[in-house]
Amino acid sequence: MxxxxxxxxxxxxxxWLNVHLSHSDxxxxxxxxxxxxxxxxVTIIVxxxxxxxxxxxxxxxxxxxxxxxxxxxxxxNLLWADFQQTIIKGAMTGYVFGMIAAFAVxxxxxxxxxxxxxILPVGAFMAALPIVGTAPxxxxxxxxxxxxxxxxxxxxxxxxxxxNTVAGLKDTSAMQRDLMRTYGAGYWxxxxxxxxxxxxxxxxxxxxxxxxxxxxxxxxxxFFGSPTLGMGFRISTSVGQLALDMVWAxxxxxxxxxxxxxxxMAWLEKRVTFWHPSQR
Amino acid sequence: MRTAFVxxxxxxxxxxxxxxxxxALTVVAVIVxxxxxxxxxxxxxxxxxxxxxxxxxxxxxxxxxxQELSGLSLALKNPAIIPLTYVQTRPRLPSPHQVVQELYDxxxxxxxxxxRSLVYHGWVTLSATLLGFVMGTTLGIMxxxxxxxxxxxxxxxxxxxxTSQTIPILALAPMIIVMLGAIxxxxxxxxxxxxxxxxxxxxxxxxVKGLRxxxxxxxxxxxxYGTNSSQGFWKLRLPSSIPYLFASLKIGISASLVGAIxxxxxxxxxxxxxxxxxxxxxxxxxxxxxAALFAAAITAAMLVAILSLIERQTLxxxxxxxx
Numbered sequence: 001m002x003x004x005x006x007x008x009x010x011x012x013x014x015x016w017l018n019v020h021l022s023h024s025d026x027x028x029x030x031x032x033x034x035x036x037x038x039x040x041x042v043t044i045i046v047x048x049x050x051x052x053x054x055x056x057x058x059x060x061x062x063x064x065x066x067x068x069x070x071x072x073x074x075x076x077n078l079l080w081a082d083f084q085q086t087i088i089k090g091a092m093t094g095y096v097f098g099m100i101a102a103f104a105v106x107x108x109x110x111x112x113x114x115x116x117x118x119i120l121p122v123g124a125f126m127a128a129l130p131i132v133g134t135a136p137x138x139x140x141x142x143x144x145x146x147x148x149x150x151x152x153x154x155x156x157x158x159x160x161x162x163x164n165t166v167a168g169l170k171d172t173s174a175m176q177r178d179l180m181r182t183y184g185a186g187y188w189x190x191x192x193x194x195x196x197x198x199x200x201x202x203x204x205x206x207x208x209x210x211x212x213x214x215x216x217x218x219x220x221x222x223f224f225g226s227p228t229l230g231m232g233f234r235i236s237t238s239v240g241q242l243a244l245d246m247v248w249a250x251x252x253x254x255x256x257x258x259x260x261x262x263x264x265m266a267w268l269e270k271r272v273t274f275w276h277p278s279q280r
Numbered sequence: 281m282r283t284a285f286v287x288x289x290x291x292x293x294x295x296x297x298x299x300x301x302x303x304a305l306t307v308v309a310v311i312v313x314x315x316x317x318x319x320x321x322x323x324x325x326x327x328x329x330x331x332x333x334x335x336x337x338x339x340x341x342x343x344x345x346x347q348e349l350s351g352l353s354l355a356l357k358n359p360a361i362i363p364l365t366y367v368q369t370r371p372r373l374p375s376p377h378q379v380v381q382e383l384y385d386x387x388x389x390x391x392x393x394x395x396r397s398l399v400y401h402g403w404v405t406l407s408a409t410l411l412g413f414v415m416g417t418t419l420g421i422m423x424x425x426x427x428x429x430x431x432x433x434x435x436x437x438x439x440x441x442x443t444s445q446t447i448p449i450l451a452l453a454p455m456i457i458v459m460l461g462a463i464x465x466x467x468x469x470x471x472x473x474x475x476x477x478x479x480x481x482x483x484x485x486x487x488v489k490g491l492r493x494x495x496x497x498x499x500x501x502x503x504x505y506g507t508n509s510s511q512g513f514w515k516l517r518l519p520s521s522i523p524y525l526f527a528s529l530k531i532g533i534s535a536s537l538v539g540a541i542x543x544x545x546x547x548x549x550x551x552x553x554x555x556x557x558x559x560x561x562x563x564x565x566x567x568x569x570x571a572a573l574f575a576a577a578i579t580a581a582m583l584v585a586i587l588s589l590i591e592r593q594t595l596x597x598x599x600x601x602x603x
Contacts, residue, residue, distance in 0.1 A: 015432075022435040033435060040436035118303030122311075124530070124584065129577040130538045130553075136561035136569060141322075141372065160531075209482070209531065220542060224561060251452070255444075262442060277495040 003054035007047040014043030063245045071245040072252060078234070079253050086231040087257045089146035090218035094153025095210065101154070102161035102206075107191075110169050119166055127159035135221040144225035153217040157210035164206030168199025201276050204269040211261045215254060312376050321351030322373035323365035328354060330368075331361050374570050382571040398556070398575045405540045405552040406579060408468050412475020413536040417529065419476070420483030427484070428491040428517070429509075441484050452477075471543035471552075478539035479532035486528025490521025519598060526591040533583045541576060553579075 021027060021036050045065045051057070052064040059067060072079070109115040135152050142148035172195055180190045222232025231250050238246040328346055332338055339357040340346045346354055355362055366375045374382075383398070390397035423441065426433045452474070460470045494516050502512050544554025553576040560569030 018436045019432045022432040027431070027435065036432075036435040037437075037439040041440060114303050115307070116303075117300065118305075118307035121300075121304045122307045125577070125581050127531075127534070129580060130534070130541050130573070132538060132542060133553075133557050133569075133573045133576060136557065137566075137573075208485075212481075220545075223545060259442065277493055 003051055006054070007050050010043055010046050010050065014039055014046075060242050060244060063248060067245050068248040068252070072249040075246070075249065079249060081229055082231045082234050082250065083253055083257065085146060085227070085229045086149070086218050086222065087215070090149030090221070090230070091153050091214040093146070094150035094218065095157055095214040097150065098154035098157035098210070098214075099161055099207070102158045102165060106162055106165035106169065109166060110191075111187075116166055116170065120163060123159050123163040123166065127163055129159075131156045131159075132217060132220045135217075136224040139221065139225040145227055148225075149218045149221045152221040153214045156213045156217040160209045160213065161203070161206040164202045164209075165199060168202025169195050171202060172198050200269075200273045204265060204273065208262060208265050208269070211265055212258060215258045215261070219254065315373075315376055319371070319373050319375045320355045320362055320365050323368055323371050324351035324355040324361065326372060327361045327364045327368060328358065331358075331364060336360065370564060370566055372566070374567060378567065379570050379574055382567045383574060386571055387575065395551075398553075398571060401552050401556055401572070402575055402579055405537070405544065405554065405576070408471035408540040408543070408552075409475050409533075409536045409583075411468065412472035412477075412539060413479050413533055415472065416476035416479035416536065417483050417532060420480045420528075420532075421487055421525075423480075424484050424487030424491060425513075427488050429513075438488070441481065444481075471540050474543040475536040475539035478535040482528040482531040482535060483525070486524045486531075487521055490524025491517045493524065494520050522594065522598065523600060526587065526594070530584050530587050530591075533587060534580045537576065537580050537583065 018036050018039055021032060021039070024032070026032055027036070048062075049065050052062055105119070109119045131152070134155065135148075138148040138151045142151055169191075176194060176198070177190070180194050185193070219232040219235070222230045223236050226233040231254060235247050235250050238244070238250070325346060328338055329343060332343070338346070338361075340349065340354075349357070355365070365371075366378070368374075371378070386396060386398040390399075392399045394400065423433075423437065427438050427441075428434070456470050456473055460466070460473075498516060498520075499512070502516055507515070541552070541554040541557070544552040545558055553572045556572035557569050560566060560572065
């Protein structure tokens with residue numbers, strides 16, 4: 001009972017603080033827009049700690065944050081090695097290759113309306129395909145090191161980026177295209193100055209979706225075979241040993257990597273598509 | 281007169297359909313042709329070894345010499361093995377007709393109640409998917425509305441909504457199963473939670489974008505009409521968010537299916553597409569994996585197709601139909 005009251009108290013205090021902060025004059029400053037989600041997060045973590053320790057929840061079900069933090073701090077070397085194997089080698093390589101391939105195919109297909117019409121539905125079909133399922137196949141073909149993970153990631157990110165790019169390249173109005181024609185602009189100037197900029201919100205939509213897919217793909221693929229290194233490997237073995245604190249430590253690494261990656265894309269989008277209504 | 285009009289319409293619809301389908305079919309045909317060609321080099325070594333055991337004479341006699349050749353040149357030196365690459369029982373890459381055959385066997389020939397029927401496994405996965413999708417979408421729309429209207433929620437929850445999605449859900453899957461299993465919940469629900477979680481994020485992000493898509497001029501116009509904020513929501517924000525909503529629903533439903541499949545992987549599930557993929561992988565039966573993969577893809581495509589149909593109808597009625 002005491003635990004619930006204490007947790008509720010923490011929640012009310014945290015929320016009250018945030019209501020005040022977010023309605024204050026300076027709530028749009030960078031400091032405040034970082035502070036507010038941090039307070040929200042800290043509130044949740046404190047409640048979690050209180051509830052788990054005071055209600056004596058078994059660490060096999062849900063370890064308290066303090067235990068996870070201790071585990072995280074004590075196995076930094078291991079986590080860093082896993083990070084390099086999975087994120088840098090597996091996810092990033094696959095992401096870059098998938099992206100380049102998707103742009104290339106989109107621009108090639110864009111020259112022919114016939115192909116564009118064909119690629120959109122087929123690409124959407126492929127994007128809907130649960131491509132993580134190809135992981136065992138790629139592991140069998142390319143071996144269990146990072147190459148097979150990069151291949152899975154490449155295929156996974158290819159289709160969302162392709163579909164969004166092709167759809168974005170179609171997203172210009174007749175009037176805008178006519179204007180370019182009155183300027184005497186040919187195919188390439190129209191592509192570079194009108195259609196690619198107009199496609200950017202779509203492209204970034206695809207790129208942002210793909211960041212998450214890349215991480216999921218790289219980690220999931222390791223469940224089907226990996227060297228004795230990597231985040232997916234560590235997670236699956238730690239779950240087997242009921243060492244859930246290690247699993248959570250890996251999830252923290254994945255969350256940091258993923259949100260940094262996503263944040264990078266969102267920052268780029270803001271820089272490049274500042275003119276779009278959703279960014280104003 | 282009336283019949284003529286009706287057939288005229290039907291023909292018109294058929295023609296527009298054909299115009300949309302032929303390009304897609306062409307792309308598919310190119311992919312299938314490429315796949316069919318790839319079967320030869322991918323299976324060449326496997327087939328060659330097997331053919332030699334059965335007494336066929338091959339050009340590089342020793343298996344070690346063959347390993348140094350690429351699959352393609354091996355097949356070209358021994359044209360006799362080319363037809364055999366298409367009929368392997370455990371191929372590295374099965375040919376399209378083998379996958380179709382396996383799908384036919386397990387979807388149509390097997391009784392639905394059979395443990396080998398993909399319809400049975402499909403329903404196990406699909407029910408978890410749909411339950412999760414409904415939960416995830418409802419929560420996602422509610423959170424998006426909250427984020428657009430409450431400054432506090434926007435500031436404190438939105439960054440976490442984004443961050444939380446970057447957690448690879450498969451890592452949470454065994455823990456969700458363990459946690460829920462410890463309090464006596466098993467089967468459908470834990471998978472649905474993973475599904476819900478995966479469809480949740482696209483909906484939140486899409487809806488926040490959609491609800492904010494009206495530009496300043498449109499918002500000003502409403503203000504000059506003297507509308508209050510609930511009218512602004514129902515008459516401007518919500519209608520303008522519908523295209524964004526459908527775009528995210530289509531992503532969400534396939535993400536849900538992936539979630540349900542992935543949720544079956546680490547839990548040792550006995551039924552479902554994910555379970556079939558795992559069984560095929562562990563027991564060296566590639567055809568089982570491939571059939572499950574394609575059945576899952578077909579299921580996903582049907583779900584997306586149903587949503588697209590609803591999208592087209594809705595947008596047409598709202599006067600945004602042209603696209």
